[in-house]
Amino acid sequence: MFRNFHFRAVKTFARPLNSKKSLKSxxxxxxxxxxxxxxxxxxSGFFKASETNPVHLNEKHLGRFYSIDNxxxxxxxxxxxxxxxxxxxxxKVFREQCVLVRKPYLDLKRCVDAMDLxxxxxxxxxxxxxxxxxxxxxxxxxxxxxxxxxxxxxxxWIPLWTRYCKEIVPSTTREGFHDHTINAVQFLTNFKTQNxxxxxxxxxxxxxxxxxxxxxxxxxxxxxxxxVEHGISRPVHATECMYTLFKExxxxxxxxxxxxxxxxxxxxxxxxxxxxxxxxxxKMVPPSNLTxxxxxxDLFKTDWKGGVVIVTVDRxxxxxxxxxxxxxRYLLKKEGWELFDPFVPIEVTNYTAQEIQTTIDYYLExxxxxxxxASTEEGRLExxxxxxxNPRTLMELCNSR
Amino acid sequence: xxxxxxxxxxxxxxxxxxxxxxCTFGTSPASIAFRRSTGITNGIKKFTFPxxxxxxxxxxxxxxxxxKPFSTKSDATTSDxxxxxxxIDDEFQPLDVIRSRSFRRTQRKRREKREVPPPRYLxxxxxxxxxxxxxxxxxxxxxxxxxxLHQGYVEPGNRxxxxxxxxxxxxxxxxxxxxTPPAIKRHCxxxxxxxxxxxxxxKDEYVLESLFPIEVISNDYCHSSPSIRDxxxxxxxxxxxxxxxxxxxxxxxxFLRLVGERxxxxxxxxxxxxxxxxxxxxxxxxxxxxxxxxxxxxxxxxSWEDDKSELDAAKYEWDGSRSQKVLEQLLEPTALESNKNLxxxxxxxxxxxxxxxxxxxxxxxxxxxxxxxxNLPTPEASSATSS
Numbered sequence: 001m002f003r004n005f006h007f008r009a010v011k012t013f014a015r016p017l018n019s020k021k022s023l024k025s026x027x028x029x030x031x032x033x034x035x036x037x038x039x040x041x042x043x044s045g046f047f048k049a050s051e052t053n054p055v056h057l058n059e060k061h062l063g064r065f066y067s068i069d070n071x072x073x074x075x076x077x078x079x080x081x082x083x084x085x086x087x088x089x090x091x092k093v094f095r096e097q098c099v100l101v102r103k104p105y106l107d108l109k110r111c112v113d114a115m116d117l118x119x120x121x122x123x124x125x126x127x128x129x130x131x132x133x134x135x136x137x138x139x140x141x142x143x144x145x146x147x148x149x150x151x152x153x154x155x156x157w158i159p160l161w162t163r164y165c166k167e168i169v170p171s172t173t174r175e176g177f178h179d180h181t182i183n184a185v186q187f188l189t190n191f192k193t194q195n196x197x198x199x200x201x202x203x204x205x206x207x208x209x210x211x212x213x214x215x216x217x218x219x220x221x222x223x224x225x226x227x228v229e230h231g232i233s234r235p236v237h238a239t240e241c242m243y244t245l246f247k248e249x250x251x252x253x254x255x256x257x258x259x260x261x262x263x264x265x266x267x268x269x270x271x272x273x274x275x276x277x278x279x280x281x282x283k284m285v286p287p288s289n290l291t292x293x294x295x296x297x298d299l300f301k302t303d304w305k306g307g308v309v310i311v312t313v314d315r316x317x318x319x320x321x322x323x324x325x326x327x328x329r330y331l332l333k334k335e336g337w338e339l340f341d342p343f344v345p346i347e348v349t350n351y352t353a354q355e356i357q358t359t360i361d362y363y364l365e366x367x368x369x370x371x372x373x374a375s376t377e378e379g380r381l382e383x384x385x386x387x388x389x390n391p392r393t394l395m396e397l398c399n400s401r
Numbered sequence: 402x403x404x405x406x407x408x409x410x411x412x413x414x415x416x417x418x419x420x421x422x423x424c425t426f427g428t429s430p431a432s433i434a435f436r437r438s439t440g441i442t443n444g445i446k447k448f449t450f451p452x453x454x455x456x457x458x459x460x461x462x463x464x465x466x467x468x469k470p471f472s473t474k475s476d477a478t479t480s481d482x483x484x485x486x487x488x489i490d491d492e493f494q495p496l497d498v499i500r501s502r503s504f505r506r507t508q509r510k511r512r513e514k515r516e517v518p519p520p521r522y523l524x525x526x527x528x529x530x531x532x533x534x535x536x537x538x539x540x541x542x543x544x545x546x547x548x549x550l551h552q553g554y555v556e557p558g559n560r561x562x563x564x565x566x567x568x569x570x571x572x573x574x575x576x577x578x579x580x581t582p583p584a585i586k587r588h589c590x591x592x593x594x595x596x597x598x599x600x601x602x603x604k605d606e607y608v609l610e611s612l613f614p615i616e617v618i619s620n621d622y623c624h625s626s627p628s629i630r631d632x633x634x635x636x637x638x639x640x641x642x643x644x645x646x647x648x649x650x651x652x653x654x655x656f657l658r659l660v661g662e663r664x665x666x667x668x669x670x671x672x673x674x675x676x677x678x679x680x681x682x683x684x685x686x687x688x689x690x691x692x693x694x695x696x697x698x699x700x701x702x703x704s705w706e707d708d709k710s711e712l713d714a715a716k717y718e719w720d721g722s723r724s725q726k727v728l729e730q731l732l733e734p735t736a737l738e739s740n741k742n743l744x745x746x747x748x749x750x751x752x753x754x755x756x757x758x759x760x761x762x763x764x765x766x767x768x769x770x771x772x773x774x775x776n777l778p779t780p781e782a783s784s785a786t787s788s
Binding site for chain 1: 722723724727728730731747751754755758759760761764765767768771772774775776777778780
């Protein structure tokens, strides 16, 4: 009986029509979230951790929400799918960015803390069921890396480079290779937004001269941002710039000039043929002939120091016929496994009983769940059963659509 | 009295009329009416009306004045009134056009009801000899089986499935009513005199297997049909355990690749089924030939077998693999020396993940080993320190 009702999303707030005050506040409500968030009332409650610095998060905050500062959120996540779209939409409605502190996240954070940056990079592979929160944890790690002054190489959702890729052109520098243009520009733009300040501060310079074409040269000793700028302005060179940037960062990190954090979501897509990627002869381009793929795979190797590689394997990144298992050996195939081996697998499970109650509490507090039965014991149980404690299913259940 | 007299006068009038008519036509008035209606009369106008009393008078009037008299057999007819009435009754049978109910009842013949004897099972005693009631395989017969059987599908509800009488579902399935334990016992007793005792030495399973490693299975079929041959009788199955064959590592690998799915890993058994020849003997010879050929071929080493790459390997080899190289590159030589146990554990987990398939438990084991090798906190330890 309870199931038949739909949970209504709070998009308009109940208000007395005649009151002038409320009309004013309404105008405010429909402004863009960026301008409003600073003076909006933020959620508070037992489920909300007062800590906003991810470095200080520990077991005390396990199973509670911590909020990301709006400026950082805008910088890291909004431009280029840093968090999943559904979550970002929800953030817009809630006018705050709260992330649940979960066990795999704390585990990952502790490992990154304990890592010796003078040794070759350690690879972490997040795996788990669909919608269990792998991308969210990966995104949260970007916040942590940002706070810890890592240079972020954040490649959110690899299928954007595989089946949803924008444009493929033959490479100008490499024989037989193909480049992504628009994707690479998007990535570089995002890289610039995320890391410009830090790059200026660290004053990283190029180690050698790069000749992009006859007249376009990046001099030795110019800032790394010059490569990024060139890539953004010349889409044809964007992938090459990306590769060069990665090589430079690997070298600089190995020399302890900086720290680099590589984040990639759905890396298993890189090891499968993609029928949508076609060359000039209308034939499929194999993954080994794509410059962007090579650049990313180069990052995952252990031939550099002073960094950390955190990736997720996701079966949704693959075509329908390769979705039999969610475990890394199956998804990465032998080729991918051997590239990552030895890695630290971190399993992201569904919510625990406590976590799902906290999330329901949070939705209730934000008035996202408005049905009178949602707050009752029965309603909570029903939500728990219907969602099977899966975070994404819970989110979809609580959405009005 | 009045009515009686009227009737008598009427009858006398009728009699007079008939007498006149008889004089004229030499026949009765009804037959004249019949003739007229069928149009046989010559020179007479056609009239159609029912042959009732009134027409006779009319008829009299018209006919007498208009028709010429012609000679008839009037001499032969009697002029007696009593005789004329008896003549009408005899000649005019009632024509039953609509077949009245009484008429039909007499026509129908009743079919004789056959006496159905009561089913045989009602007369059976409880201590009867069942194997002699049902000695051989035959189709189910409801009257001779004293069991309240029900078989068949009915719509879900209160009804039970149809009972055994005229039940096709029971008739079309093979039954084993002739194979009751006492019947089998009796059969065994009967053929016991043809058997010899099992050798004492072969009672041990292990000895039996070592002496006779090859198991050959074939079937003989007996039918009550004109032909004594059954095409299924030719099929021969040969089974042998791989451990009984003398094979080294290369030979075993090649042997398994050659036999393919005929080898069962769980029981370590090779099963060859031969059915391509028409006779059992030929199939048996062919199976033995196959076994010999595969065995000797697996011992041969061809030159192209040296080209076998890592991808062709049946099992994952960690030693010399990329995984080992990367690990040696990651860890310093001192760490490699001190962590020999861990590396061994790592090797085993990686091998089993590749060979047996991964699962969550194996993966967490793998993760823990990697964490220990790379000096990272394990999830259990870290949660313990925090609490």
